[in-house]
Every structure is written in structure tokens, then in C-alpha cells.
Amino acid sequence: MNASNSVAAVGRIALALIFILSGVGKLAALQATQGYIQSVGVPLPALALWGAIVVELGGGLALAAGFQTRATALALAGFSVLTAILFHAQFADQNQMIHFLKNIAIMGGLLQVAAYGAPAFSVDRLTKRTSSRMREPLAG
Secondary structure, eight states: OOHHHHHHHHHHHHHHHHHHHHHHHHHHTHHHHHHHHHHTTOSSHHHHHHHHHIIIIIHHHHHHHTSSHHHHHHHHHHHHHHHHHHHSOOTTSHHHHHHHHHHHHHHHHHHHHHHHOOOSSSHHHHHHHHHHHHHSOOOO
8 A cells, every 4th residue: 555545545534534424413303404404495404404315325325435436526525516506605794605515615625525435445446356356267
């Protein structure tokens, strides 16, 4: 393993943490979060809340583990843009603009992960090794 593999794994896990912690935060404050979702006019706020929890927790854990890394990163990138548009597009409010740009930056990092996958320290890598070993002819 080289240093760039370690850096890539740390970066992937750091990106995943924001989603994991956000999903846990939503679970800890279900009613308040649903109220916030409703206040910005998102239809079916209860469904949106549970969808966000599944995407954030499931996607965050999958990304951290490096499971289906490219597809997971693309899904989370889309989620980041969607939440930027729905919740942080009031550009007259500097705080909201910073949150919008944060989401766009997260999307950029996730697109890098989607482009390059998880080169090491990942379920994808372990699965690739296992499946390629299974395809090799038996020695003998």
C-alpha cells in the first residue's frame, strides 16, 4: 500500500462522517427535523425525513466502508446538490450561501471518489480480490 491509498481512504471516511453524523442527528430529533423539512415546503416531509436518514446513514456507512463506492459516491453527490438547492439557496443570507457552497464542495469531493473508486482499505477492494481469486484456475 502506498501513501496515496491511505490518503484516499482517509478522505473517503472524512466525507462519510458528515452524512453519518447528520443521519444520527435526524434520528435524535425526528419531530424537529420533520418540521424543518416541512417548513421549506418539501412535499411528504415524513417520507423525505426517512429517505434522508436512509441515504445519509446507509450511504455514509457504505462510503466509509468502501462498499459500492462509486455508485454510493454518486448517490451522495446528488443528495448533496438536492439538499443545497432545497435548504440553502437563500443567497442573501451569507450563512445559507456558505452552507450551499459547502454542499457543492462535498459534491466535488464525492465526484472525485466516484471517478477513482476506493483503491485500498475497502470492501470493494476485498471483494475484487476475492472474486478474481475465485476465477483463477486451481493450481495442481
